[in-house]
Amino acid sequence: MRKWGKEIAVGVVPAVLAFLWFIGVNLIPILIAGLFIGVLIYMARARGMVGAGVKHTDKPSKPTYMTFDEIGGQERAKQELKEALDFLIKRDELHRLGIRPLKGILLTGPPGTGKTLLAKAAAHYTDSVFVNASGSEFVEMYVGVGASRIRELFKEARTRAQKANKDSAVIFIDEIDVIGGKRDGGQHREYDQTLNQLLTEMDGMNTTEEPRIFMMAATNRKEMLDSALLRPGRFDRHIGVDLPDKKGRLHILKLHAKNKPLAEQINLHKVAEESFQFSGAQLESVMNEAAIYALRDEAAIIEQRHLDQAIDKVMMGEKTDRETTKEERERVAIHELGHAISAETVRPGSVSQVALSPRGQALGYVRHHPQKDQYLYTKPFLEEQIMIALGGAAAEEIYYGGRSTGSRNDFEQAMRVVQTMIESGLTELGIVHSDMLSKEQWMRENRRILDELFSRTHQLLEERRDVFDRSLAILIREESLSGEQFRSLLATSDMQSPVPVTAS
Numbered sequence: 307m308r309k310w311g312k313e314i315a316v317g318v319v320p321a322v323l324a325f326l327w328f329i330g331v332n333l334i335p336i337l338i339a340g341l342f343i344g345v346l347i348y349m350a351r352a353r354g355m356v357g358a359g360v361k362h363t364d365k366p367s368k369p370t371y372m373t374f375d376e377i378g379g380q381e382r383a384k385q386e387l388k389e390a391l392d393f394l395i396k397r398d399e400l401h402r403l404g405i406r407p408l409k410g411i412l413l414t415g416p417p418g419t420g421k422t423l424l425a426k427a428a429a430h431y432t433d434s435v436f437v438n439a440s441g442s443e444f445v446e447m448y449v450g451v452g453a454s455r456i457r458e459l460f461k462e463a464r465t466r467a468q469k470a471n472k473d474s475a476v477i478f479i480d481e482i483d484v485i486g487g488k489r490d491g492g493q494h495r496e497y498d499q500t501l502n503q504l505l506t507e508m509d510g511m512n513t514t515e516e517p518r519i520f521m522m523a524a525t526n527r528k529e530m531l532d533s534a535l536l537r538p539g540r541f542d543r544h545i546g547v548d549l550p551d552k553k554g555r556l557h558i559l560k561l562h563a564k565n566k567p568l569a570e571q572i573n574l575h576k577v578a579e580e581s582f583q584f585s586g587a588q589l590e591s592v593m594n595e596a597a598i599y600a601l602r603d604e605a606a607i608i609e610q611r612h613l614d615q616a617i618d619k620v621m622m623g624e625k626t627d628r629e630t631t632k633e634e635r636e637r638v639a640i641h642e643l644g645h646a647i648s649a650e651t652v653r654p655g656s657v658s659q660v661a662l663s664p665r666g667q668a669l670g671y672v673r674h675h676p677q678k679d680q681y682l683y684t685k686p687f688l689e690e691q692i693m694i695a696l697g698g699a700a701a702e703e704i705y706y707g708g709r710s711t712g713s714r715n716d717f718e719q720a721m722r723v724v725q726t727m728i729e730s731g732l733t734e735l736g737i738v739h740s741d742m743l744s745k746e747q748w749m750r751e752n753r754r755i756l757d758e759l760f761s762r763t764h765q766l767l768e769e770r771r772d773v774f775d776r777s778l779a780i781l782i783r784e785e786s787l788s789g790e791q792f793r794s795l796l797a798t799s800d801m802q803s804p805v806p807v808t809a810s
Contacts, residue, residue, distance in 0.1 A: 372426035378561045379554025379586055380420055383547045387411065387424055390543045394432050394474060394520060408542040409511050410521035412482075414528045415547035418587030421524035424547065425478040428522060435475040435517075437463045441484030444500050452485065452500030460507050460519060467517035474518040482523040486535045501532060508540045549585055552578050558586050562593040567607045577613050580658055580675040584620070592616045614659070618673065622665045630669060637702065638662060639781045640774065641712055642670040644701025645694060646787075647770050648763055649674060650796055652690040660777075660787040669712065685732040688723050692756070693763045695720040700763045701774070720759075724752050770796075 327333055374384050393400060393407050400407055411428075413421040422438070429436035439459055444452040463475040479485075485500045511519050523541065525531065535541060550558060556578040563574065581589060595616035600608045619625075630638070639662055646660045649672065659673040674694075680687075699713040728751060731737035735751055743751075767774075776795050781787055787795075 372423055373430055374424075374427045376561065377420055377423050377427060377586075378557035379550030379589075380424065380547060381554070383413075383424065383545055384427075386543070386545050387428060388431065390545075391428055391432050394434075394518070407518075408520075409508060409539065410523070410541040411543045411545060412528070412531075412536070412541040413522065413524040413545050413547050414526065416526055416549055416585060418585030419547045419549060420586045421547050422478070422480060425476065425522045425524070428520075429476040429478075432474055432476065432520070433472065434520065435463065435467045435470055435472050436478065437466065437475060438478040438480065441479060441481040441486070444485050453503035456500060456503040456507060463519055464517055473516060474520055476520050476522055479521075479523045481525060482535075483525045483527045483530045486523075486525075486531045488530060488532045501535070505534055505540065549583055550589075552582075555581055555584060555589055558589045559593065562590050566593060566597055569607045569609045572608070572610050572613065576610075577617065580614075580617055580673065582675060588620050591620050595619050618659075618661070618665060618671075621673070622668060622671055625663055625665050630664070634669070635662065635782060636778070637706065637710065638670040638712065639778055640701050640705050641698040641710075642672050643774055643777055643781065644697040644699075644704075644767055645672045645716075646697075646792060647767060647773055647796070648697030648700075649694045650793065651766055651770070652693060655789075655793070657789045657792055659789060660781060660792055662781055662785045683726075685727065688727050688732065689759055692720045692723050692759045693766070695723070696756070696760050696763045697767065700760060700767050703764065704767055704771070705774070720756060721752060724755050727755070728752075 323333060323336075326336070374388070377384065390408055390411055393405065399405075413424060415421060425438070426436055428434075437459065444455050459477060463477050467473070467475040485504065487501075489498055489501065508521055511521070521541070524547075528536075528544070536544070556574060559574045559577055577592070581592065584592070592613065593616070596608050596612040599612040599615050603612070605612070642660055642662065646657050650657050656674050657672060658675045660670075661673070662670045665671060683691075695716045698716055699709045702709050702713070727733050728735060728738070728743075728748070729740055733751055733755065735743070735747070773796055777787065777792065780791075780795075
């Protein structure tokens with residue numbers, strides 16, 4: 307029909323133009339309008355070809371794959387995921403033992419830990435087509451649109467698997483909590499219909515038909531998901547993808563260092579120690595930022611100082627050109643030394659660097675690194691954490707007789723730790739539920755703990771005033787003290803006479 311339409315148009319259009327010219331009609335506006343319409347039609351068709359996946363390239367592009375060996379720091383999650391995926395591969399053993407193949411796996415954990423990478427590696431491990439989407443793609447203001455997109459997603463997975471001659475396809479939905487949240491019977495009909503359609507599609511997934519569809523999803527808010535989505539028969543396995551430990555961080559750093567020229571003396575173990583609680587994405591950024599710093603210095607190789615600068619940038623942001631007065635710099639130096647002395651006293655060897663240079667929103671900072679990864683905390687440990695946070699304000703009171711707004715974030719951190727202590731039953735209130743406490747009880751217990759620990763911190767710093775006196779001039783002049791320099795000053799402070807410091 308389209309062919310006949312083109313032939314009729316080719317015959318009729320010239321005849322109509324000739325007739326119009328014969329009767330004296332000006333054809334120039336008509337020709338310009340026709341040319342404009344033709345260009346628009348051509349552009350629309352070209353965009354449609356791109357949207358359909360047609361690429362104008364001389365050679366077909368090869369698909370990129372991700373393997374489990376290319377993912378670092380998640381050995382437990384990878385092993386658990388492989389065991390679950392083996393149910394897709396070992397069909398004969400499943401049939402012999404009467405095992406129902408799994409339909410779905412839910413990956414849970416903080417952002418940047420590699421959940422999407424694990425899903426891609428799962429598709430490669432099972433030799434499957436990989437189809438991914440984000441939960442936000444199914445959210446629309448019009449009822450029914452999200453549900454139809456869910457149907458199209460499963461249809462696309464089957465079609466692509468058939469075209470690629472694959473036995474299975476892996477569908478991965480990131481941030482599934484956007485459409486899979488708990489249904490409360492409210493007016494969110496679009497969300498409910500989208501979730502209902504997803505539940506229906508997963509119930510209709512036949513594990514024996516070809517191609518098989520395997521569902522994977524990721525979220526960092528599992529507690530928000532609807533219980534119907536979490537039950538066996540839909541998401542049969544829930545795999546936690548947590549922040550990597552020191553061994554995992556070292557593995558990730560080595561993976562991202564393969565294509566970078568590193569100096570021979572670089573110590574990646576030290577970088578892994580100082581990047582406690584970093585995700586895989588943050589560690590990749592550390593290596594990338596270190597290379598950028600080397601480029602700025604016009605260095606041929608990446609040195610240890612570039613990695614140290616990169617950790618600071620990822621943790622706190624880029625250096626700023628904010629100018630401060632002499633009095634303000636001295637106050638910031640006293641504040642940061644208060645943090646450092648408190649930390650080094652209660653946890654020897656924990657200070658990595660004391661810096662006076664503005665970075666992000668901070669005018670100065672102390673970088674700590676733990677002696678070992680720790681996930682359970684005792685009451686003395688949490689009290690020490692509060693003392694470290696209060697060290698800056700206590701130091702300002704000793705030297706200036708009052709505090710400044712620079713302690714705001716420190717106080718917020720201290721109060722979060724107090725909240726953890728109360729909810730964990732580590733205070734005089736005993737084992738209580740947070741909902742049982744009134745606002746006055748919260749305030750009273752919070753104030754009691756902070757006042758007691760602030761007094762202890764104040765006394766601790768008063769006994770070490772000579773360390774302030776010895777470190778202040780060096781910190782202001784050089785703008786930074788390494789952990790080794792600071793510990794050396796702390797160790798020799800009692801052997802030399804102190805130099806008095808005058809408050810501004």
